[in-house]
Amino acid sequence: MRIEQHPILSFDRGEKVTFVFNGRPVEGYTNETIAAALHAAGIRTLSHSPELDRPRGLFCAIGNCSSCRMTVDGEPNVRICVTKVREGMTVEEQSGKGVVKP
């Protein structure tokens, strides 16, 4: 959910676009990070831990901790908390540590 009214802030979200998360369309805005857009859509599970397969979400939201790594447009290990949304981009849960395409 997005905050529409705030006592102090107003938000310049940019343009509305659609991207693809695990095969389904999600709406976001160009000034939002992927993490923010997913969160706004109620999606908080971003990946599963490589060994015990436990669900994982973000932790720091500023690019420090690597808890939010996903595969974006085929590139693995992208920290989606510091990557902005673009029209048509694909965001996928990656398996394990990710596979770098040659």
Add this chain to the structure above:
Amino acid sequence: MIRDIDLMIVGGGPAGLMAALAAAEAAPEGAKILLCERDEALGGQLVKQTHKFFGSEKQHAGERGIFIGRGLSDAVHAEAKIEVMTDATVLGLYEDGIVTVLNDDKHLKFRPRKLIVATGASEKFLAFPGNDLPGIYGAGAVQTLMNVSGVKPAERVVMVGAGNIGLIVSYQLLQAGVDVACVVEAAPKIGGYLVHASKLARSGVPIRTGWTVKEAFGDQELEGVVLIRLDENFQPIEGTEETVYCDTLCLAVGLSPLAELLYQADCAMTYVRELSGAVPVVDEDLMTSVSGIYVCGDVSGIEEASSAMVEGRLAGFAAAKALGWNADLAQAEIEKAREELNELRSGPTGARIRAGIAKVQERREGSC
């Protein structure tokens, strides 16, 4: 290609911005000062701080952090002597003085004569069963989601930590329409300023001192936490467990310096509890044990934005002096900054920081 520059500043938070402005003030025409910030925008932690700042008036007390950050960023962008590179992560500091930067998917190399590291801090974590469930976030993360992105981060939150960050973020959550179930604090009393605590109390949010999180539970995502009371030795008291349902648990249990680059450069580091972690051993000019590498702000010990800004000025002028830029001005400004820091750290609230800095000095003297 390696680019030669005079001064590089790593990090565009309050410390790095002030360092850049100070150095530019002393710099001659044609000086090459480069500020690298990994984020898309300058401002560091200030970009999400909607509350009015505490501290002294000289350091903008009473202004909202977000506006202080914008003011400093505008000043840096307007200063012709400073080149600003955003989306630029400094990756490596090499023995031969080369600094590598990732910018726009390109790997760039620089050779600065002096370097100021102002990389800030990262949030601490807590160990308890279930702490990896989606929905367990750093307080700063929640603040970023709601104040930078304008996304409602949760429906119902339990906050851990009644220091200033825990209290302020709890209040900001209320402003964003989020229910704050309670603030849990292991210590027997509230660590943050009373103004912030009383705002929460007035809004009906209980602050439970002497409690901690025993475990978190949830099938796929966080559904609740079990709290437990602590005795005066911080040991859990069996039988006092209480379950609180919530979709988000926020950890505001302190920060630790983001010092990886300093380790790479082999700067002498020392663990100081009062400064919240391993910090670089510095001299009065905030120079580390590696000649030509300076530090300022949270990376040199966790304190506040007010002191980070003054440290930034000190480091900026110290680097300028070492570069031979306007030595009289630089020296006078260095002394002013030192006095201001002493003022900020005076009184009972500064006792912890003073003790921490004394330890760093002791270890420096012990090592030379």
